[in-house]
Amino acid sequence: MQALHQKVKELLESGKVQVVIGYGEGSGGKSRPVFIRSAADAAKLVWDDRCHQNLAVYINKPEIKKMGKAAIVAHPAAVRTIVQMIAEHQLSSGAIIVLAVENDTLEELTDNSSLEVYAQSHPVLFPPFVVKEIEDIAALSAAERFEFWQNELEKCFKCYACRAACPLCYCERCIVECNQPQWVSVPSHAQGNFEWHMNRAMHLAGRCVSCGSCTIACPAGIPIGLLTIEASRIARTEFGFEPGISCDASSAMSSFRNEDKETFIQ
Amino acid sequence: MKSITHDNLLKLLAGLADEGKIVYAPVRKGQKVFFAPVQNMQPVVFDYIQTTESPKLVLFPRYEPLISFEYQGKEVKVDDPSAAAPAERVLFGSRPCDAMALKRLAEFFDRDIPDALIAGRQKALTVISMSCIKADADCFCTSTGSSPGDICGSDILLTPVENNGYAAEILTGKGASIADRCSSLFSEIPEIRKEQYLAKVEKAFSHEEVRKKLSHAFDHDIWNGASLRCIGCGACAFVCPMCSCFDIQEEGTAKKGSRVRCWDSCGFSLFTLHTSGHNPRHNQSERWRQRVMHKFSYQPEAAELTGCVGCGRCSRACPSDMNLKEQLQDIAANVETV
Amino acid sequence: MENTFEPKIVAYVCNWCTYAGADLTGTSRIKYAANVRIVRFPCTGRIDYNLLLKALALGADGIIVSGCHPNDCHYTSGNFHARRRWIVFKQMMEYMGYDMRRVKFSWVSAAEGAKWADIVNTTVREIRELGPAQRIQNEEFRMMNSEG
Ligand code: SF4
Numbered sequence: 001m002q003a004l005h006q007k008v009k010e011l012l013e014s015g016k017v018q019v020v021i022g023y024g025e026g027s028g029g030k031s032r033p034v035f036i037r038s039a040a041d042a043a044k045l046v047w048d049d050r051c052h053q054n055l056a057v058y059i060n061k062p063e064i065k066k067m068g069k070a071a072i073v074a075h076p077a078a079v080r081t082i083v084q085m086i087a088e089h090q091l092s093s094g095a096i097i098v099l100a101v102e103n104d105t106l107e108e109l110t111d112n113s114s115l116e117v118y119a120q121s122h123p124v125l126f127p128p129f130v131v132k133e134i135e136d137i138a139a140l141s142a143a144e145r146f147e148f149w150q151n152e153l154e155k156c157f158k159c160y161a162c163r164a165a166c167p168l169c170y171c172e173r174c175i176v177e178c179n180q181p182q183w184v185s186v187p188s189h190a191q192g193n194f195e196w197h198m199n200r201a202m203h204l205a206g207r208c209v210s211c212g213s214c215t216i217a218c219p220a221g222i223p224i225g226l227l228t229i230e231a232s233r234i235a236r237t238e239f240g241f242e243p244g245i246s247c248d249a250s251s252a253m254s255s256f257r258n259e260d261k262e263t264f265i266q
Numbered sequence: 267m268k269s270i271t272h273d274n275l276l277k278l279l280a281g282l283a284d285e286g287k288i289v290y291a292p293v294r295k296g297q298k299v300f301f302a303p304v305q306n307m308q309p310v311v312f313d314y315i316q317t318t319e320s321p322k323l324v325l326f327p328r329y330e331p332l333i334s335f336e337y338q339g340k341e342v343k344v345d346d347p348s349a350a351a352p353a354e355r356v357l358f359g360s361r362p363c364d365a366m367a368l369k370r371l372a373e374f375f376d377r378d379i380p381d382a383l384i385a386g387r388q389k390a391l392t393v394i395s396m397s398c399i400k401a402d403a404d405c406f407c408t409s410t411g412s413s414p415g416d417i418c419g420s421d422i423l424l425t426p427v428e429n430n431g432y433a434a435e436i437l438t439g440k441g442a443s444i445a446d447r448c449s450s451l452f453s454e455i456p457e458i459r460k461e462q463y464l465a466k467v468e469k470a471f472s473h474e475e476v477r478k479k480l481s482h483a484f485d486h487d488i489w490n491g492a493s494l495r496c497i498g499c500g501a502c503a504f505v506c507p508m509c510s511c512f513d514i515q516e517e518g519t520a521k522k523g524s525r526v527r528c529w530d531s532c533g534f535s536l537f538t539l540h541t542s543g544h545n546p547r548h549n550q551s552e553r554w555r556q557r558v559m560h561k562f563s564y565q566p567e568a569a570e571l572t573g574c575v576g577c578g579r580c581s582r583a584c585p586s587d588m589n590l591k592e593q594l595q596d597i598a599a600n601v602e603t604v
Numbered sequence: 605m606e607n608t609f610e611p612k613i614v615a616y617v618c619n620w621c622t623y624a625g626a627d628l629t630g631t632s633r634i635k636y637a638a639n640v641r642i643v644r645f646p647c648t649g650r651i652d653y654n655l656l657l658k659a660l661a662l663g664a665d666g667i668i669v670s671g672c673h674p675n676d677c678h679y680t681s682g683n684f685h686a687r688r689r690w691i692v693f694k695q696m697m698e699y700m701g702y703d704m705r706r707v708k709f710s711w712v713s714a715a716e717g718a719k720w721a722d723i724v725n726t727t728v729r730e731i732r733e734l735g736p737a738q739r740i741q742n743e744e745f746r747m748m749n750s751e752g
């Protein structure tokens with residue numbers, strides 16, 4: 001943490017950046033996102049095992065962009081997110097300084113290639129609450145899985161916190177807000193919730209970096225990230241597509257290979 | 267005064283369900299506690315500080331048809347749900363802040379053009395609340411006009427006392443009708459001082475003072491800093507017992523369909539988007555300001571209704587730890603009185 | 605006992621191959637089950653997975669999605685894109701516990717009238733055995749929390 005404070009102090013003092021997006025002390029022992037703008041405040045940053053939220057969600061927030069050049073404290077999943085954002089042209093190369101943190105290590109990444117090298121050498125470890133659920137579900141039969149998701153999705157009241165917490169759910173107008181045609185039924189009944197989550201998963205296939213931020217954000221306690229993580233798992237197994245490791249990768253769902261497997265097509 | 271044992275309380279609730287009333291009670295789903303209709307009382311939980319989802323859904327459901335139509339041959343059958351008699355409901359396990367919220371929510375929907383659906387549901391609703399013997403750091407009911415043993419809005423208020431029993435305050439005619447019908451389940455005890463059992467919730471700010479300060483704070487720069495970490499996710503509004511924003515949607519096919527009211531949030535970026543493309547609340551800071559102002563300034567000014575009861579749900583649900591209590595303390599301390 | 609259940613099948617097909625193939629089935633007077641409602645699209649690339657969800661929600665018991673064989677798409681690559689989506693969609697549906705034996709994907713060219721008849725007939729037979737589709741609790745306004 002000392003090294004992080006020192007680094008942030010330098011960055012702000014030298015004028016290399018005007019704001020640092022990081023974690024700070026929150027209420028009731030929680031951590032919270034903070035935006036450090038002066039070297040004197042650098043010591044307010046914390047980095048420990050409470051810091052799960054994916055801060056990349058703040059990079060393109062207009063109020064923060066207005067502050068000037070930013071640096072961001074990023075865990076391995078957030079580094080992947082940033083790489084994916086660059087690949088999807090949501091962030092230009094070198095636009096942000098990434099302070100990659102993991103356990104006690106800190107690395108400053110400023111260009112695409114260092115980001116890629118870091119992302120490729122740091123596998124994303126699912127937060128513990130996700131790993132357990134992934135294993136639990138794998139053990140279920142199809143009928144049990146149907147039951148499981150019906151029960152989980154029944155809790156969803158469509159606050160869209162999962163979407164807001166995800167840095168890769170950046171569409172200004174989400175498919176749920178389009179009504180010509182209205183693909184996704186707005187009320188939070190079973191059908192509407194099923195359509196909503198199926199669409200979110202399909203839209204994150206090959207893009208979800210498995211950070212778990214959506215699961216943390218869901219106030220109803222639904223392990224909702226499992227769906228997007230599964231969608232990315234499918235893209236990985238079927239198309240060999242790993243999100244967030246290459247700044248100029250194409251998108252899994254808008255590209256194809258002639259040899260994509262098609263065993264189920266008659 | 268009356269008291270009831272834990273076992274008799276469960277019998278009372280089961281009896282109400284058997285009578286055909288819809289009994290909403292707190293049940294655990296995963297890690298969280300929700301209000302859901304129960305038939306038997308086995309899944310009902312008692313060990314929560316506050317439920318995750320508020321009980322507002324008994325008055326103001328997540329979604330509901332306002333009017334429906336269906337072609338039957340060449341005829342169109344139109345269904346107006348407000349014409350039907352609402353089901354008799356019992357809400358059990360609401361906290362005093364929740365009971366107050368439901369009362370205020372009903373008043374809110376009764377202003378200007380009374381909302382028949384919500385008024386009807388309130389008439390048919392009996393509220394059996396449970397005082398708080400535990401609170402956490404996110405609770406601030408005492409700053410918004412409620413308190414851990416407040417009777418406002420409840421028909422019966424139970425306070426856990428010794429020996430696995432509850433002191434029962436029968437507060438309204440609706441409460442009395444239940445207590446009378448099931449009088450054998452209650453016993454008489456000498457008057458007790460319930461305060462000794464209640465949680466202590468320090469007053470964090472005064473909502474009157476906040477209201478005064480907010481009336482000059484529209485252009486204050488406090489909103490920019492305060493809302494930086496808000497991601498506009500809407501979790502706060504969806505768990506809040508007093509948030510009343512809704513969206514009207516059309517559902518169905520050419521043959522059959524409904525106009526549906528669904529929960530919404532003023533924190534969403536599209537909430538105020540005009541057809542022209544103009545958005546009067548362009549930034550999250552403006553939307554955060556709206557949330558606070560509506561609850562602590564506009565509504566109190568317009569109708570003497572504070573739009574918050576201090577249940578703390580929004581703070582517990584917020585993925586960015588916005589913490590409303592802290593923000594209001596900040597306003598009370600740092601916005602100048604003009 | 606004889607199974608009298610007549611499943612409703614929706615077929616989403618591309619204009620250039622499968623639709624023409626189905627046409628050929630008709631003109632060659634090959635008989636096939638009448639349970640299928642064909643919806644024609646310019647290309648499989650245009651067949652949004654949401655169309656499948658909507659069909660299931662609105663009462664279909666089974667779905668056939670069909671278009672040109674790989675490398676034969678009128679628009680060169682529409683079917684390759686579609687195939688990627690089907691691969692993910694199918695597995696996602698299975699992950700959510702949906703019985704994907706109800707949804708058939710196929711390539712049927714304009715010359716394969718007999719294949720089309722065969723696909724429709726097998727699909728109808730299989731789905732008749734599976735029975736009516738399990739709905740995602742689709743009564744429109746079933747109150748959450750199973751009230752009423
Ligand atoms: S955050 Fe949870 S409750 Fe909100 S829309 Fe997502 S899954 Fe539903």
Ligand code: SF4
Nearest residue numbers: 166208209211212214
């Ligand atoms: S969808 Fe994937 S990338 Fe987005 S918040 Fe959830 S886990 Fe993270």
Ligand code: SF4
Nearest residue numbers: 496497499500502584
């Ligand atoms: S829950 Fe928190 S982050 Fe989400 S809209 Fe409310 S205050 Fe903002």
Ligand code: SF4
Nearest residue numbers: 506574575577578580
């Ligand atoms: S604003 Fe927050 S504390 Fe106030 S009533 Fe709503 S959820 Fe409870």
Ligand code: FES
Nearest residue numbers: 618647671678682
């Ligand atoms: S035109 Fe037939 S699949 Fe593209």
